[in-house]
Amino acid sequence: MSLGQQDRARRFEETVMVHLDAAYNLARWLARNEHDAEDVVQEAMLRALRFIDGFHGGNARAWLLAIVRNTYFSWLEKNRAQKDQVTMDENTLYAPGDDAALLEDSVDRLLQEQDSRRLVARALDQLPPEFREAIVLRELEDLSYREIAQVAGIPIGTVMSRLARGRKLLLVILRKLSQEP
Amino acid sequence: MDCSRILDYVHGFVDRELDPVVASEIEKHLEGCAGCRQVYARQSMLQAAVRRHAPYYAAPASLAGRIRANALGTGAREMTAPGDSRRQWLRLGAAVAATAVMTWAITLQVERATKDDRVVEELIAGHARAVLTNHLVDVASSDQHTVKPWLSSRLDFSPPVADLAGAGFPLVGGRLDYLAGRPVGALVFRHRQHVINLFVWPDANAKTAAPAQASSKQGYNVWHWVQAGMTFWAISDLSAADVRAFSETYAGIK
Numbered sequence: 001m002s003l004g005q006q007d008r009a010r011r012f013e014e015t016v017m018v019h020l021d022a023a024y025n026l027a028r029w030l031a032r033n034e035h036d037a038e039d040v041v042q043e044a045m046l047r048a049l050r051f052i053d054g055f056h057g058g059n060a061r062a063w064l065l066a067i068v069r070n071t072y073f074s075w076l077e078k079n080r081a082q083k084d085q086v087t088m089d090e091n092t093l094y095a096p097g098d099d100a101a102l103l104e105d106s107v108d109r110l111l112q113e114q115d116s117r118r119l120v121a122r123a124l125d126q127l128p129p130e131f132r133e134a135i136v137l138r139e140l141e142d143l144s145y146r147e148i149a150q151v152a153g154i155p156i157g158t159v160m161s162r163l164a165r166g167r168k169l170l171l172v173i174l175r176k177l178s179q180e181p
Numbered sequence: 182m183d184c185s186r187i188l189d190y191v192h193g194f195v196d197r198e199l200d201p202v203v204a205s206e207i208e209k210h211l212e213g214c215a216g217c218r219q220v221y222a223r224q225s226m227l228q229a230a231v232r233r234h235a236p237y238y239a240a241p242a243s244l245a246g247r248i249r250a251n252a253l254g255t256g257a258r259e260m261t262a263p264g265d266s267r268r269q270w271l272r273l274g275a276a277v278a279a280t281a282v283m284t285w286a287i288t289l290q291v292e293r294a295t296k297d298d299r300v301v302e303e304l305i306a307g308h309a310r311a312v313l314t315n316h317l318v319d320v321a322s323s324d325q326h327t328v329k330p331w332l333s334s335r336l337d338f339s340p341p342v343a344d345l346a347g348a349g350f351p352l353v354g355g356r357l358d359y360l361a362g363r364p365v366g367a368l369v370f371r372h373r374q375h376v377i378n379l380f381v382w383p384d385a386n387a388k389t390a391a392p393a394q395a396s397s398k399q400g401y402n403v404w405h406w407v408q409a410g411m412t413f414w415a416i417s418d419l420s421a422a423d424v425r426a427f428s429e430t431y432a433g434i435k
Binding site: 005009012017018019020021023024025028029034037038041042045046049107108111112117118120121124135136138139140141142144145160163164167170171 | 192193196198219222223224226227228230231232233234235236237238239240241244245247248249251252253373374400418420
């Protein structure tokens with residue numbers, strides 16, 4: 001292996017591989033199954049290696065996560081025919097009466113009960129992908145609005161509104177799940 | 182500031198993304214307005230519930246190896262001009278490159294006893310198992326006075342337990358694990374959204390005078406030290422500097 005390749009391999013370890021868990025976590029939440037998440041991460045890592053010379057410092061994790069999410073969405077485009085993507089859109093999830101319902105005390109009780117708090121993961125899985133992505137990056141990766149904007153390729157204002165709407169929808173779904181028999 | 186503005190700002194407030202002037206205006210408003218306090222409390226509870234109950238999926242152990250083989254194979258082909266007569270050499274080169282990088286990752290710190298290596302592998306397996314199966318703790322408590330007796334009553338020793346919330350590493354709880362051929366205590370801490378496992382067991386042969394050791398493998402960082410007849414191994418996917426800071430704080434307290 002030449003010196004250049006060794007150098008590149010080392011850079012790959014130091015910049016990219018150390019964030020493998022973060023890459024997988026995001027891919028797993030987006031794809032919602034292990035098999036597809038592994039495919040997406042493998043492809044994203046190849047892209048990261050290809051683009052590594054273009055990375056000049058900054059937040060390497062956010063840089064890699066941007067590659068992961070772009071890889072996921074182009075992978076989705078290619079596989080949409082086979083994939084039975086049952087993601088509901090915002091309007092299907094959100095009924096006109098929900099706004100008032102969210103202000104009831106029952107929502108607070110919901111969040112205080114251990115059993116219903118455990119439904120949070122299932123509820124998050126049912127969110128439309130753009131909201132799921134924003135919440136995973138914010139709450140699980142602890143990224144700032146600026147970093148989320150960088151990863152998702154959207155303005156900071158959009159990050160804010162996605163988080164606000166995503167959290168509202170999350171409460172709506174949570175309420176529905178907890179009412180299931 | 183009036184109540185309708187609070188609804189606009191509550192997410193930025195919960196996420197600590199507002200500028201300090203606006204944030205302090207909101208704080209002032211919340212003090213005097215029960216309705217807005219409830220809105221804020223609800224969002225905080227939702228955030229806490231997501232952070233606590235939504236699993237963080239760590240990469241499966243086999244994935245890193247496949248990526249290295251795959252990525253560096255591709256890398257080698259890209260970086261060398263392809264020619265028919267050289268194809269076999271390229272393939273060999275790719276294999277060598279992949280092996281070399283794996284070896285590099287493993288021998289990052291050159292001098293290390295093979296026994297410690299085995300422990301590190303077991304640590305990684307223990308850490309990954311706990312994170313993957315979402316079975317981090319047997320006893321969930323941020324109170325050291327709950328975790329310590331729980332572990333002591335199930336082990337043949339009493340592990341030192343401290344909560345480092347003040348230093349940014351809150352205690353999540355404790356767990357029993359099996360490592361280096363014996364039952365050990367595992368203390369679980371969080372730092373941002375990352376998990377730190379601190380494995381503790383008594384080791385009569387361990388030299389207290391031995392310097393603390395850092396190692397890094399499969400993207401995990403490990404810090405090892407010996408103190409008062411106990412051997413400590415901290416492991417996390419946090420940066421080496423964070424794992425070290427955690428360990429040094431812990432060693433300083435107990």
